[in-house]
Amino acid sequence: MSKSLLKSAEQLLNDTEERFQQALKELEAFTPINFHDKEGNPSPFYLPLIYSLLGHQVEKLQDLDLPLKEARRLLQVGEGLPENVGVSCLILQEVALALDFIQGKEPATQNGFHYNGPIAENQLRELGIKLLDGRLAGLALLSGQAKNSQAAEKIVRELRSRGLLLLLGGEDLVGQLSRVEWGYESGIIPLGPRLNSLIYAFGFACAFALQFGRVKPGDLSGIREYNRSNLRSFYLSLGPFSESGGIALAEALALELPVITDVELPEFALPDRVLRIPFDQLPGRDDLEKAENLVERCIDRGGIRVSLPKEPSIPVEYRTELESEAISEEALQVELKGFELVTMRDFSEIKDGRTCVVGPEIEEVGREGSIGLLVEVAGRRMKKDFEPVLERQLLHLIGSAEGVEHKGSRDRTQIRISRRAVQKGLKLEHLGHIVHIGLHRDFELIVDKVQVTIYTEEEKVRELLKEAREIYRERDARVAGLRDEAVENFYSCLSCQSLSPYHLCIITPERPGMCGAVSWLDCQASYEINPDGQNHPLSRDGCLDPVKGEWESINKYVYEHSQMKFSRFCLNSILDDPPTVSSLCECLTTIIPEANGVMVIDREDTSPTPLGMTFGEFLNMAVGAQTPGIIGHAKAYLTSRKFLAAEGGIKRVVWMSKRLKEEMKDGLREACRRAGESDILEKIGDGETTPTIDELLAFLQEKKHPALDMPPIM
C-alpha cells in the first residue's frame, strides 16, 4: 500500500469531517440534501454510492455522520488495505460533493458552461437500457489530460464512433475538446470541472447494478459481479497522476473497473489490475495513430463489443438465398483461385474491422487471378479448435452476396464475381467487410475482433499458401490418431442443405466431411459453439453392419434430416446405399466394372477419365443423390482404414487423377502397406499413363494389380 495514497485518503477524511462539522454549525441538521443534475432532475438512490455501498439513505445533513464514521473505520482496518481505501474514498468524495450541493456549488457552472452533475434517475433508466440492449456498446470513464488536443479529440471521437457512452471527470480533458460537440445528447457527458466529479460516474455504475440487476444495497460483491457481466466499461486516466488522480484510480479498482493509464503507475496500483500503456510507446506513425491504438487497447481491456449492423453495407444485394447462385462464363468478370484461412491471434495483434486488399483490386485483375483470404480473429472465448468452424462460414458469408460465387475451401478456394456486380461497384474489400460483419453477428459469443486481409498478388499468395498448408496439415494431424471405435458419437453436417436440400454428411474420426474442411473435431467444436447449428452429435445405437458402417440410430437421423428422402446410409460402402454426394466434395470415387475396381477423381482434374466422363459430369449425375457405384469424399478418406471397407478398401483403387496420386503419395503408401500390398501405388493407373479403359486394363494386367484377383465388385 502506498503511503502517499493512504496519506491523501486520511487528508481527505480530515478535510471532509471538518467541512461536515462546520456545516453542522452553520446549518440545521435537517437541511435536505438532494443530488440532482443540471436540469434539476433527482439522482436515483439518494446519494447513489453511499446507498449502494452501505445501504444507508442520506436525505439530510445529519445523515452524513454514519458514512463518515464508516469511511474512517475502513481506513483504519488492516492499516489501509487498497480496496478499503478505495471504498473509503468513494464515500468521502460523495459526502464532500453532498456538502457542495448544500452550498450550491454543484452541479457546477464554469465560463457559462453547465456541467451535468450526477446522472439523474431518468438518465440512468435511458442510458442503462441502451447499455443493456446494445445500443450503447459500453461505458468509458475518462479523466486527466491527453498528450495534446489532437490526441484528445481522436480518443474521444474514436470511442464515440464505436458506440461508447463517455463520462468525463475534470476540466482538463474537456478543455482539450474545443472542436468536439459534447453534452447528454451527444453521449459525451462532462460531469464536473474537478476530478472528484468522477464520483458521479462511479455512482452511476453502482446505481446501474441496483436498478437493473436488483442487487441489494450494501452488497459490493453483488454490484461487482452484476457489472462484470452486464456493464462493459473501463476507466482511462490520461496524463500524469496528481494526488487526487491516485484516489480516483483506487476508487475505480475498488469497484473492479478495468483501469488503463498512459503514464507510469503509482506504486499502489497492482500491475495485473492496471494496464499501463505509455502514450509515446504505442504503435503509430503520429499521435493520431497512437491515440487510435490506445482506444483499441482500452476496448480490449474493457471487453467492449462494438455494436455492428446485422447486414453488410455493400453495393449489391445480400441474402442467404443467393448462396446457390452460379456465375456463368458469359456473366463472369473474374475468377480468383487460391486459399482461405481463419486463424486466431492475440487481441493486441489485430484491429477489429480492418480490411485490406494487398495487390490488384477486381478491375485490375483480368479474367483470372489469385486470392489468399486471411481472416484473423481474437476473442476471449476463442479457441484454436474453433478456427476451422469459422473458416467453413466463409462459404456462406461470401456466397450470399449477389454476383459472387464461392466454391471449395482451404487451398482449393474459388471465388467467381460477375461483371454486373463489379458494375454495381462491388470490390474485394467488400468481401472483407462481409466476413467482418458476418462473423461478429453469427459468433458473438466467441469473436471479439475480426481483421481481414485479401492478397491478390500471385507471388505473395503462393508464398502464404505454403504457410496455410502447414496449418491445414497440423489440423488434420490432430484428428489422424482418432479411431471411429474410440469415440462415443459421430456428427452430422447439414451445412450443404442450402445447396442440396437432401444432402447431409455423417462425419466420423475416420470419415471427414466430403468437402475436406470439416473433421470430427471441427464438428465437436462447432457443437460446443452452437448446439443448434449445423452439426449434431449422433449416437451409434443398433449396429446393423460394422464393416459397411450402418447403425439404426444413424439411419433414423438420416431419414428425418433428408426430408424423408433417404432411410439408409452405409458409410463405408460404394454399392450398398452409400451416403449422398455433396456438390463440394473433394473427390469422387466410381466403379470401373471392367477392372473389378474403382477410380478416384480429383475435383481439380478436368480431363476425361478412362470411362470417358469428367469429374464435373459425374458430379452432375450424383450430386444430392444416393447413387450406388459413386461416392463423394474428402481426400483424407482415401487413406483412412474405413475407405470402402465393404468392398475391400484401398486394394480396389485401379486409377487415380495424376495430381491427387502425387499429392497423396505418402499417405497412400502407408495405407497400402497397412493393406499388406505396399507396392499398389505403382500399380494404379492415372490420366497420363492410362487415359483410356483399354490402356488401363492392359496396364493392370501387366502390373498384376491385386483388384483383378479380388471377388467380383458387382
Ligand code: SF4
Ligand atoms: S460437404 Fe459435408 S461436411 Fe462439408 S460443408 Fe457440406 S455437408 Fe458439411
